[in-house]
Amino acid sequence: MKVKTVTGGIIPENCYLFLDENSGKAAVVDPGFSSQALQQALDEVGRENIVAVLLTHGHFDHIAEAASIQKETGAPIYFPEKELPFLTDQNLSLSYMVPEGIVKPFVPDVLVKEGTEISVGTLRVKVLETPGHTQGSCCYQVESALFTGDTLFFCSAGRTDFPTGSAPALFSSLRRLRDLKENYTVYPGHEGATTLDYERRYNPYMTSFAE
16 A cells, blocks of 8 residues: 655645555545646546545545545545534534635535445555544544544644544543554544554553553
8 A cells, every 4th residue: 555645725735545565446535725746646546546535534624625535536534423513513523724625515424423435446445433632523543544534643643622523532542553463554634643552652642641
């Protein structure tokens, strides 16, 4: 599997494309912005090979271009079931903070929840519910990669002061990630990639704060 990171948007956010090298099929994770770099990345993979748009939660900076990617590729949008209210409430999605039209409306094709599995070519993507940053935040685990949205960052974690956020829920989710058996490469929604082993050792939100 190959992973491509493209960063952009009003609040610099990471959009990921991951490619199944066996089949040539690919998925896009959290397309929250439009940019020349993202268009180039889609061209390199081939829009006809995009078979899934995976969204970790409903904040505008993670979903703004999902509808455009869906239209360009025909790929279904996978969206956390518990985040549905975010798509019709600007206070929840925080889209009231940005000019009208930046967030393009869409209807999810598939609502995901704990244990949902998604095929991207020969890859199997597993959904882990990790509430805290928002009520329905989730992570996507595929092979040795963990796409964590705004749940887990490099030596940090998602904020919980937005609507539906919960610090106790976030700490519970971080404990769950900490206790996974393997050492995943962590691809967060903002800033740089890290590893789960590194975060287990050095991230205060996964050590003393999460006890």
